[in-house]
Amino acid sequence: MAGDKKAQETAADNLGALLDAEDGAVVTLVAGRTRLVVHRAVLAARSPVFEAMFRHDTLEASSGVVSIADVEGAALRQLVAYMYTLRAPVVPGTAAHLLAAADKYGLLELKAHCERQLAAQLAVESAAATAVLAVSHCCPRLAEVAAAFVEANSQVLATQGWADAVRSHPKDVVEVSRLIAATSVRSSVPTTNRRRLDPGTQPNSDRSGTPATAALPATSRNTPPSNDTAISHMWSLSGEEKARRLKQAAKSGSVQELRALLSVGADVDAGDRYGWTALYCAALEGHVEAVRSLLEGGADVVARDKWQSTPLHCAACWGHATVVWLLLAASADPNVRDQWRQTPLHWAAMNGHAEAVAELLEAGADKAARDEEGNTPADLARLFDKQQVIEMLK
Template identity: 55%
Template sequence: MAAGNEAQQSTPVYLGALLDDGEGATVTLVAGQTRLVVHRAVLVAGSPVFAAMFRHDTAESRGGLVDVADVDGLVLRELLTYLYTLRAPQLASLAPRLLAAADKYGMASLKAQCEQQLAAGLTVDNAVATAVLAVRHCCPGLRQTAVSYIKGHTHRVMATQAWADAVRTQPEDVVELGKMLAETPPESSSPASPGPGAATQPPSGAAARHTPPPPDDAAVSRLRSLSQQERGRRLIEAAKQGAVEQLRELLAAVADVGAREEGLLGSIRTALHWAARGGHVAAASCLIGAGAEVDARTSLQQSTPLHSAAQSGHAGVVRLLVGASADPNARDCRGRTPLHRAAAGGHAEAAAELLLAGADRRARDGGGRIPLDFARTIRKQQLVDMLTQR
């Protein structure tokens, strides 16, 4: 028994050394500046794609030279190491690229192990990239786990730079992801149905790292002794400043999340209006999570928080609000939508978020003007191009 175990443990080491040695190897794989000489039999046995390549009369089969496109040298090395040793690398940073390569070359077992690593390492910052990867490479278990995780942390995920990058570079994938978010129940303690090789749910530690500590009991107790009016006033001030910890303490002390305050020119705004106007993503997320009305109106201009965020060019808050079902085509007292406001201010990124959310680029305000008219007036070519594209 001991001898068998020793042989089992030493075999991968021996085969890995065979890859490094290259003796008897007949095929050269090229990825950029990386060239690796390998054994044809190992490629054929481990990958149906390579097997088909070498069993037919192809240029690769005749010349023994294979150009591995879309795979960098480091990933190719790990891919081959797995073919020789059947051991997946433990470098978490490689898992997304290695999964894509494993899918391309039909290596189901390696792909499943990469899925496990990605599911176990889900965080607010990498959840959207993981979900998009799972959609692109048909990983149903990982996809369900990632989408469920995002559903349980929606506002915080949408406030990340990763979400902004995905919206900008992979809009079709984000739209598809949005459809899945609408259909998937939020993450809970019960495990999601796993796909082949995927983890059933992200470990509690991944979520715990991003869970803020509960509000200080003593601070909450002191705030509860104040009048409702004073708590509302302090909530507004905290929203203006983006003071998330103060907001959480005030909300825990049952401050009215819909509290309003008179601003410039006599317009009365909610705390969410102020947070949106100031570009305070975390504060806005805190208020929305506490039940703030996302389409609340100011008293004079009839503006929503989305109007405020768009006019100020705060794309992160725009993204957060539309993710919370704010109306991208809401009209103010002059018939202007948030897209009119973003265009008038020359804010291309905010306009892009609104268009992705379904904003009507042909909407006319009370004066008959569409958002494109404002972009042309201020000569913002990027906005003009964006608003004229179909």
């Protein structure tokens, strides 16, 4: 395996060197003042759009010149570099332009990389533009993350970015507004009122019929932004009380309170008697912005509870696909095992959560993984008659 990886890296380096060499190059890409002389075969091999362009009798195929009016020069350079090396750039300032270009040319892995970058760098001034970009380029996970950010940060609606979005992309803003409203409604429904499997079959049960559900007091998720007096009071709280309130805020989705507690030093990875951290609580409830804020605050994505399950197990069990996506983007292991040797894919499959299953499979979850009783995720899907998931796991 190490030899194969080394060979791939060498091949990528060799292709990367071709980017600045014009020998044998037969295509010129033009974007404004940027002109890149590149190898037709590389473009065709990486992009289905370029492949179709060069295979048919098109002007670009015959002239050897491709004009790209809607891609900036810097983004074009990064796009081409990726096609030569398959190494995604880490350039936050151009992630939005690069995502649009990757979508246009069918580079799905690069597009996904850009989505993760944009989700990680959400800010009040840029959130509207990111949300509109996500909607217009069919990025449902990024769109939901951006909508959750806006829902938790109402000041976004007063920014110039929001005004520009309303003026330039009114239809997309309508969809963003719908997502914001849906986020608010979902967040107001407590998990304890949602239908779940019999406790005796729940992966996070103690398998004696007693659900392993931490009793955290409910608070309003619409906690207003903390003022200086409130934060000053938080500084005086004990470490244990800060941690308790942090888990409470994570469970209720009170993002402003959560951020305030993190700012005064609350232990982001403190666990309760079940071993549940704030991230686990937010993942359980599907609070997208709370999860994102905790990850941004350094939360341990691989923290385990007393049953050895992780926040990813929990999000998969409840079908919170966008939370699953965020956790995977933060390097959560899609094949991590709990004490019954079940993976997050087992949990998502037995509950019939097709979107969560899709995210896990995309991240490399093992369909053939077997739990301590020898069941694969497909076996559990069949056991609980989850037909859509059964088809996905064939």
